[in-house]
Amino acid sequence: xxxxxxxxxxxxxxxxxxxxxxxxxxxxxxxxxxxxxxxxxxxxxxxxxxxxxxxxxxxxxxxxxxxxxxxxxxxxxxxxxxxxxxxxxxxxxxxxxxxxxxxxxxxxxxxxxxxxxxxxxxxxxxxxxxxxxxxxxxxxxxxxxxxxxxxxxxxxxxxxxxxxxxxxxxxxxxxxxxxxxxxxxxxxxxxxxxxxxxxxxxxxxxxxxxxxxxxxxxxxxxxxxxxxxxxxxxxxxxxxxxxxxxxxxxxxxxxxxxxxxxxxxxxxxxxxxxxxxxxxxxxxxxxxxxxxxxxxxxxxxxxxxxxxxxxxxxxxxxxxxxxxxxxxxxxxxxxxxxxxxxxxxxxxxxxxxx
Amino acid sequence: xxxxxxxxxxxxxxxxxxxxxxxxxxxxxxxxxxxxxxxxxxxxxxxxxxxxxxxxxxxxxxxxxxxxxxxxxxxxxxxxxxxxxxxxxxxxxxxxxxxxxxxxxxxxxxxxxxxxxxxxxxxxxxxxxxxxxxxxxxxxxxxxxxxxxxxxxxxxxxxxxxxxxxxxxxxxxxxxxxxxxxxxxxxxxxxxxxxxxxxxx
Numbered sequence: 001x002x003x004x005x006x007x008x009x010x011x012x013x014x015x016x017x018x019x020x021x022x023x024x025x026x027x028x029x030x031x032x033x034x035x036x037x038x039x040x041x042x043x044x045x046x047x048x049x050x051x052x053x054x055x056x057x058x059x060x061x062x063x064x065x066x067x068x069x070x071x072x073x074x075x076x077x078x079x080x081x082x083x084x085x086x087x088x089x090x091x092x093x094x095x096x097x098x099x100x101x102x103x104x105x106x107x108x109x110x111x112x113x114x115x116x117x118x119x120x121x122x123x124x125x126x127x128x129x130x131x132x133x134x135x136x137x138x139x140x141x142x143x144x145x146x147x148x149x150x151x152x153x154x155x156x157x158x159x160x161x162x163x164x165x166x167x168x169x170x171x172x173x174x175x176x177x178x179x180x181x182x183x184x185x186x187x188x189x190x191x192x193x194x195x196x197x198x199x200x201x202x203x204x205x206x207x208x209x210x211x212x213x214x215x216x217x218x219x220x221x222x223x224x225x226x227x228x229x230x231x232x233x234x235x236x237x238x239x240x241x242x243x244x245x246x247x248x249x250x251x252x253x254x255x256x257x258x259x260x261x262x263x264x265x266x267x268x269x270x271x272x273x274x275x276x277x278x279x280x281x282x283x284x285x286x287x288x289x290x291x292x293x294x295x296x297x298x299x300x301x302x303x304x305x306x307x308x309x310x311x312x313x314x315x316x317x318x319x320x321x322x323x324x325x326x327x328x329x330x331x332x333x334x335x336x337x338x339x340x341x342x343x344x345x346x347x348x349x350x351x352x353x354x
Numbered sequence: 355x356x357x358x359x360x361x362x363x364x365x366x367x368x369x370x371x372x373x374x375x376x377x378x379x380x381x382x383x384x385x386x387x388x389x390x391x392x393x394x395x396x397x398x399x400x401x402x403x404x405x406x407x408x409x410x411x412x413x414x415x416x417x418x419x420x421x422x423x424x425x426x427x428x429x430x431x432x433x434x435x436x437x438x439x440x441x442x443x444x445x446x447x448x449x450x451x452x453x454x455x456x457x458x459x460x461x462x463x464x465x466x467x468x469x470x471x472x473x474x475x476x477x478x479x480x481x482x483x484x485x486x487x488x489x490x491x492x493x494x495x496x497x498x499x500x501x502x503x504x505x506x507x508x509x510x511x512x513x514x515x516x517x518x519x520x521x522x523x524x525x526x527x528x529x530x531x532x533x534x535x536x537x538x539x540x541x542x543x544x545x546x547x548x549x550x551x552x553x554x555x
Contacts, residue, residue, distance in 0.1 A: 081503050111433070112503040134433060134502030153409065157434045158502035176409060180434050181502070199410040201434055222411055224436070226496075226524055 016042040023048035033058040033079070040066020046073070058082050058109075064090050070098040077107040086114030086136065096124025103127050111135050111155070123147045134158050134178070143167035157181050157201065166190035180204050180224065189213040203227045250276065358383060361390040366400040370418050370426065373511070377423040382446055382513055384487060391485040391511065396452040403541045404428040405507050411435055412499075413537035417509075424513035427536070431456065431506040436498030438521040439472065441490050446513045450485040454499060454506030458486055461494045464527025472524050494522060 015038060027049050037060035045068045046052075052072050056079040057065075063084040069075075069092055085091070090113075096102050105125055111134035118133065123144050130153040138159035145151075146167040153176045161182040168174075169190040175198045184205040191197075192213035197220055204227035214220075243251070252258065254276045262270060361376075363369035372390055376383070398405075404415045405428055412435040418426040431454070439461055449458075460475040475493055479500075480486055488495055499506040520529045535546050 132433075155433065155502070178434055181500075203436070226436075230525060 016044060020044060020048055025050055027051060029054040029056075031056040032060060034060070036060060037062050040064045041068040043068050046071035050074075053077065055079070058112075063087065065092060067092040067094075070094060070101050073100040074104055075101055076104050078105065079107075079109045080113070081109050081132075082112035084114060085110060086116060090115075091119050091121040093121065095121045096126075106130065106150075108132070118142050118145065120144075126150060129153065129173075131155070141165055141168060146170040149173075152176065152196075154178065164188055164191065169193040172196070175199070175219075177201070187211055187214070192216040195219065198222070200224075246272070358386045358389070361386070361393060363390055363394040365397070366394065366417075369394045373418075373420060373424065373426065377420055377513060384446060387446075387448060387511070388485055388487050391448050391450045391509070392483070394450070394483075396450075396483055396509075398453065401428055401452060401507070401509070404538065405430050406538050406543060407432055407505065408537060412437065414510075414534065415541075416536045416539040419515070420513070422515070424511055425515040427510050427512075428452070429508045429510055430537075431499035431508070433499065433502050433505065436500075437496055439494050439496045439524055440519050440521050441494050442488060442512070443516040443519045444490055445516050446511075447488045448485060448511040449480070449488075449497070450509040451480045451482050452507040452509050453482060454501060454504045455482070456480045456506050456508055457498050457500050459496045459498075460488075460492070461496070461522070461524075463494060464522065464529070470527060472522060472527050496524075 019042060028051055030049060030052055033056045037057060040062070041057070049072075051074060053074050054077040055072070055075060058079050058081040061084055062080065064087075065080065065085070069078075102125060105128055107130040108122070108125070108128060109130075109132040111132045113133075113136050115133060115136040115138060118138060118141060120142075122128070122131070123142075125148060127150050128148050129150050131148065131151060132153075132155035134155050135158040138156065138161055140161060141156065141164065143165045144167075145154075145165070148171065150173060151171050152173045154171075154174060155176075155178040157178045157180040159182050161179065161184060164179065164184060164187060166188040168177075169188070169192075171194065173196055174194050175196045177194070177197060177199070178201040180201045180203045182205050184202070184207060187202070187207065187210055189211035190213075192211070192215075194217065197217050199222040200217070200220060201222075201224045203224040207225070207228040208230060210225075250273055253260070253273060260273075265273075361372050363372055369390065373387070376387055376390065401417075404417050406413055406415055407430045409432060412429055412431045415428045415430065416425065417428055418424075420426060439459075449456075457477060457479050459477040462473040462475055464470070464472050472494075497508075516534075518531055518533050521532050522529045536544055538544055
């Protein structure tokens with residue numbers, strides 16, 4: 001329970017009296033923003049405004065929302081941006097378990113506060129559709145984010161996030177993902193599983209390339225990448241570690257379709273075989289496990305922008321024929337890119353780049 | 355020497371009326387128009403009917419067609435929304451912030467071959483009621499709402515009106531022509547019928 005020793009009982013009772021006098025069984029929206037709230041939401045709020053659906057306490061200096069919030073039976077939108085939330089106890093304990101609020105809450109805006117990590121109290125809000133934590137102090141996104149099954153809109157711009165957990169890709173309804181103004185160095189290829197993604201904001205990060213799987217996001221219409229140190233020139237192969245015996249055996253089993261049953265192999269090898277990835281080179285039918293060549297190829301999106309996409313190829317022989325040629329882009333590498341470009345153009349009709 | 359009259363628009367409606375007067379002839383006195391736009395003190399009650407936001411990108415909402423001489427529109431920028439680098443198809447462009455803040459970054463035109471990183475000339479943040487002016491001879495610009503907590507609203511005047519412009523890739527200078535569409539016109543939502551490539555954001 002937060003203490004506000006510097007606020008007088010008079011101030012708090014003044015606010016309570018003011019709100020009590022405005023009590024109404026019909027009021028659905030209550031906007032308290034831009035006035036100083038001396039402490040957490042006063043007890044009685046749920047009694048005075050039982051029909052409350054939207055509560056705006058933005059810019060009120062709140063350091064804790066208080067447990068009265070849990071008693072609001074119909075609240076679906078809570079706006080609490082530009083406050084002093086972020087310390088322990090900012091959000092009431094049992095938020096997600098609150099019998100009514102836990103299910104009714106759909107929109108939560110906590111932008112412009114001081115959260116150093118995504119509050120665990122939020123993770124059980126299975127009905128939450130829109131979450132904003134822009135301009136906070138987040139350094140990471142917890143993998144448990146995948147528990148917010150209803151999430152469609154996730155705004156995390158303006159933090160200090162360095163990486164994206166692949167679990168984010170498990171959110172089935174995510175259509176708007178904002179990660180701009182962070183410190184992200186790479187995008188996990190699993191993000192391509194976000195089939196509903198319509199808008200992806202990655203500008204002002206530390207990306208040098210994107211995973212080629214990004215082409216699979218067929219519904220993506222907006223993609224912002226400005227302010228990233230994206231490579232613009234053809235980059236030669238990076239390091240290549242020769243495959244282990246286990247890898248070679250695994251490749252042979254997969255590419256020759258050697259049949260096996262679960263009883264034939266120890267569990268760890270079964271799981272290993274399951275992780276085979278197909279070589280994206282259309283002229284090669286091979287697979288790879290851990291050992292692969294990373295090569296950056298450029299893809300034109302709709303004939304507009306050349307984006308560096310990271311390709312994983314199963315061996316150096318699989319890489320673009322011109323990789324052994326001179327450094328500058330030759331016509332051959334351009335034609336490889338053009339094949340990719342035609343595929344990309346079909347799949348991403350309206351990708352917009354900024 | 356043109357006489358630059360100082361106008362004061364008390365309301366948005368008055369602003370539109372005076373604009374019709376200023377654009378009645380063939381010549382545009384840029385200083386006069388800019389002073390007029392500056393003079394209007396933004397009053398949300400007067401423009402909120404045009405301010406329709408989209409969660410995914412900024413919107414263009416037509417307010418007045420200026421008897422064919424100009425387009426006056428309101429742009430609504432959600433948190434983090436920004437435009438591409440673009441030109442203004444040989445037209446005058448006035449931009450006034452009605453709410454929030456907008457960052458304007460000016461760029462030089464890329465060289466003819468369109469290769470190489472584009473050169474940033476300058477950047478500034480336009481605050482509420484400030485008005486900026488640009489045309490193709492000045493350069494290109496990108497406009498963004500860099501706030502992660504506040505929306506922004508701006509009033510734009512383009513003369514002559516134009517429907518297409520070029521957008522530019524900052525890293526290469528590569529340009530592409532795009533057709534612009536309106537999210538709403540005169541306060542009514544006007545969805546796009548076709549999947550036409552929209553202006554970059």
